[in-house]
Amino acid sequence: MARWQPDAPGRLAAAALDLFEENGYDNTTVIDIAERAGLTKSTFFRHFPDKREVLFGAGTITGLLTEGIASAPAEAGPLDTVAHALDTLGRTFFTADRREYSRRRQAVLNANTELREREALKRIDLTAAMVEALERRGVPISTARVTAQLGALVWEIAYDQWIDATTGEDFGPLARQALAEVRAAEAVC
Structure with missing residues (x-):
């Protein structure tokens, strides 16, 4: 080349x-x-x-999520704001043409302890970035922390389903479904 x-x-x-x-x-x-x-x-x-x-994209996902939080409608509640950001991520980053690469990448990460640890640290950073972005929108710190943790959980569930070879579904709808499941679990608790 x-x-x-x-x-x-x-x-x-x-x-x-x-x-x-x-x-x-x-x-x-x-x-x-x-x-x-x-x-x-x-x-x-x-x-x-x-x-x-x-293998970790130099902050691309973090930037897209924080931009998605910032661009959410003003009237959106904290969790809907994170859902908007996840929708943005699905439209711009987790696209069908990236699915196979992402699946292969995850297999490499799963096979190596050092890479799994790095991924865990990246997810902590991602959650912290969501907290900061929510605070900039005026969300109180404790609400922002809980919302970001739930957003990270939703992201993880949707991502795992998205890279699954059997689904073929887009990331955005999977994230919305995971968010609905989180909200349903909250209603039961």
Whole structure:
């Protein structure tokens, strides 16, 4: 692949995923990834601080969620605001063309303790970002914390269902269904 081709981060992510599947995470180096992508090691480090981060998208999901929270209708309650953000995420990031990559990525994460730990830390950061975005909308801190935790749970349920090979459903409707289940559970409690 020529070095001038566009989308270096995407090419690096695809190369890393292929190599992690073929050789395992521990047996793959940054140099291996850069070479597979047709790029240099320095290009890799311009886009990612280390080989773990190549699978975590440099804050893309966090940015989309916080933008979705900010752009929710003013009259939306906290949970509806998070639902709006999840809808935005489904339309812009968790699209049908990303499903197979996401499924493969999750299998690589599940096979490696270090990557599972990194994913857990990323989810904590994601929840904290939702709390901050909700607070900026005037949601009281305790309500924002509970709402963000519920939003993270809804996201996790919907994501797991979305990458499941048997569904084929879009992320947004799966997130709305998970949110309805969370609300139904709250009514029973």
